[in-house]
Amino acid sequence: MRPVAIMHADLRTPLLTSPASSCSQFQHQDEGGTVISIIGTGDFSRSLAIRLVASGFRVVVGSRNPGRVVRDLFPDAVQVRSQREAADAAEKVVFLAVYPEFYGSLEHLKEQLAGKVLVDVSNAARLKTGEASNAEKLAERFPESRVVKGFNVVSAWTLQTGAPDGSRQVLVCSSCSDSKALVVQLARRLGFSPVDMGGLGASRDIENAPLLLFPFWERPVLTTFLLLLFFYGYAFIRDVLLPYIDRGENNFHQLPFVTVNQVLPAVALVTLALVYLPGLLAAGFQLFRGTKYSRFPGWLDGWMRRRKQLGLLSFLCAGLHALYSMSPRRGAERGVLGAAVQQVKAGGDGSQWEQTMWRSDLYLSSGILGFGVLTLLAVTSLPSVGNALNWREFTFVQSGLGYAAVALSTVHTLLFGWDSAFLPATYLYHLPPLYLLALVLPCILLVGRLVLLLPCLESRLAKIRRGWESRVHRDPREAAGSDPQPSWDA
Numbered sequence: 136m137r138p139v140a141i142m143h144a145d146l147r148t149p150l151l152t153s154p155a156s157s158c159s160q161f162q163h164q165d166e167g168g169t170v171i172s173i174i175g176t177g178d179f180s181r182s183l184a185i186r187l188v189a190s191g192f193r194v195v196v197g198s199r200n201p202g203r204v205v206r207d208l209f210p211d212a213v214q215v216r217s218q219r220e221a222a223d224a225a226e227k228v229v230f231l232a233v234y235p236e237f238y239g240s241l242e243h244l245k246e247q248l249a250g251k252v253l254v255d256v257s258n259a260a261r262l263k264t265g266e267a268s269n270a271e272k273l274a275e276r277f278p279e280s281r282v283v284k285g286f287n288v289v290s291a292w293t294l295q296t297g298a299p300d301g302s303r304q305v306l307v308c309s310s311c312s313d314s315k316a317l318v319v320q321l322a323r324r325l326g327f328s329p330v331d332m333g334g335l336g337a338s339r340d341i342e343n344a345p346l347l348l349f350p351f352w353e354r355p356v357l358t359t360f361l362l363l364l365f366f367y368g369y370a371f372i373r374d375v376l377l378p379y380i381d382r383g384e385n386n387f388h389q390l391p392f393v394t395v396n397q398v399l400p401a402v403a404l405v406t407l408a409l410v411y412l413p414g415l416l417a418a419g420f421q422l423f424r425g426t427k428y429s430r431f432p433g434w435l436d437g438w439m440r441r442r443k444q445l446g447l448l449s450f451l452c453a454g455l456h457a458l459y460s461m462s463p464r465r466g467a468e469r470g471v472l473g474a475a476v477q478q479v480k481a482g483g484d485g486s487q488w489e490q491t492m493w494r495s496d497l498y499l500s501s502g503i504l505g506f507g508v509l510t511l512l513a514v515t516s517l518p519s520v521g522n523a524l525n526w527r528e529f530t531f532v533q534s535g536l537g538y539a540a541v542a543l544s545t546v547h548t549l550l551f552g553w554d555s556a557f558l559p560a561t562y563l564y565h566l567p568p569l570y571l572l573a574l575v576l577p578c579i580l581l582v583g584r585l586v587l588l589l590p591c592l593e594s595r596l597a598k599i600r601r602g603w604e605s606r607v608h609r610d611p612r613e614a615a616g617s618d619p620q621p622s623w624d625a
């Protein structure tokens with residue numbers, strides 16, 4: 136079999152040897168100064184023309200009314216012509232920089248566009264599901280041309296300022312592999328990172344891409360919001376509402392600051408535990424099933440794919456808690472604590488004073504260290520930083536340091552409560568304090584992680600992750616307990 140496609144940044148060199156196909160006329164044999172045409176003279180056309188000229192192409196822009204186009208908007212090297220002349224001038228590639236509603240008005244160019252690559256840069260006007268894309272409709276309209284979807288995820292601004300200032304990714308798809316390869320090469324030459332998304336059917340997703348609103352953030356944000364709501368409501372009922380109803384004690388002044396600063400660390404801790412819990416569950420599934428080759432349930436799959444977002448939201452809550460705790464108001468509280476310590480010290484009870492100091496310093500220190508490690512995790516989740524790490528380094532940071540952050544934050548919370556969890560007076564109205572509720576999930580997580588470190592489980596899990604399967608999966612007949620097939624060799 137002959138090699139299929141070898142991409143190269145330089146369009147001047149013939150690079151592609153491809154099997155004969157209906158669209159093989161688009162094999163790459165571009166010479167320097169290839170003429171590329173753009174239909175439309177708006178924002179996108181202008182930015183694309185500037186970039187193409189800067190990359191060494193000759194550009195002809197086609198307008199319905201070339202006389203009306205303000206010449207200064209395009210570089211001198213760009214020729215502004217009628218749509219027909221521009222379509223005619225293009226050697227292979229014509230960009231359609233007009234809105235898809237007007238594709239019908241371009242049908243008079245069919246003859247000039249026949250046999251050429253039409254690059255559809257349009258976006259969907261609204262999120263569509265199941266409908267044909269603009270690119271598919273265009274391909275139906277121009278059956279003699281080869282339609283490639285691409286460049287729609289790049290803004291006119293990014294095109295003008297250069298890729299380093301914006302996203303470098305250009306998603307490309309087409310049913311003609313040679314035409315797609317040509318556009319992929321072109322994108323590379325303009326300084327972008329093309330991503331081959333497959334056949335023209337993928338244009339539905341590509342057109343929707345710029346309209347998606349934080350698709351991976353919806354559930355993590357909702358989860359964090361619900362946790363905030365739950366903990367705030369719980370603190371309000373336990374510490375403010377019930378004391379007011381019961382004894383007329385007015386604690387409403389706590390709501391804007393004290394309660395918020397109780398809720399934030401609780402949410403940060405639980406969200407952080409939610410980052411690592413799916414990994415633990417996945418390990419449990421693999422151990423139970425004795426294989427890594429059966430799929431996880433959909434909910435676990437989705438949960439695992441949103442761990443980064445949950446981690447960043449945990450970081451946000453922890454950061455806010457740190458800011459609240461450093462506020463002048465808390466400084467005043469610490470002053471009161473300091474005065475109390477001085478009093479105890481003056482009273483001569485040295486052991487009580489020492490214990491208070493140990494507790495307070497360990498509490499602060501574990502909190503600061505936990506937040507520091509969490510900051511490191513947040514920084515390494517940035518693609519530019521994460522990409523600089525190899526797999527082992529990334530796993531060490533995200534898993535090893537991640538568990539260290541959970542452990543430090545748990546210790547911080549335990550030290551906050553100290554021995555109060557064992558005092559009946561802590562359970563106001565038979566309700567445990569907020570910090571105890573927040574500790575449940577992280578403690579389950581840490582105990583689960585320790586259990587997985589048991590040599591018998593750890594080695595079995597390591598084997599499974601390297602492809603080993605239990606007997607049940609190796610031979611289903613053994614699992615069913617049926618007799619082996621009779622053998623005449625015996």
Ligand code: NAP
Binds near residue numbers: 179233
């Ligand atoms: P634009 O500034 O409005 O320009 C569109 C151009 O289309 C006009 O300058 C006009 O050129 C031509 N046109 C207008 N009405 C027409 C009609 N009835 N028939 C034929 N041509 C007509 O729009 P744009 O921002 O450049 O966007 C163009 C395409 O690029 C859209 O599909 C958009 O989704 C896509 N896109 C834009 C960006 C961006 O950042 N702007 C980013 C990604 C994708 P003449 O009057 O000279 O013929």
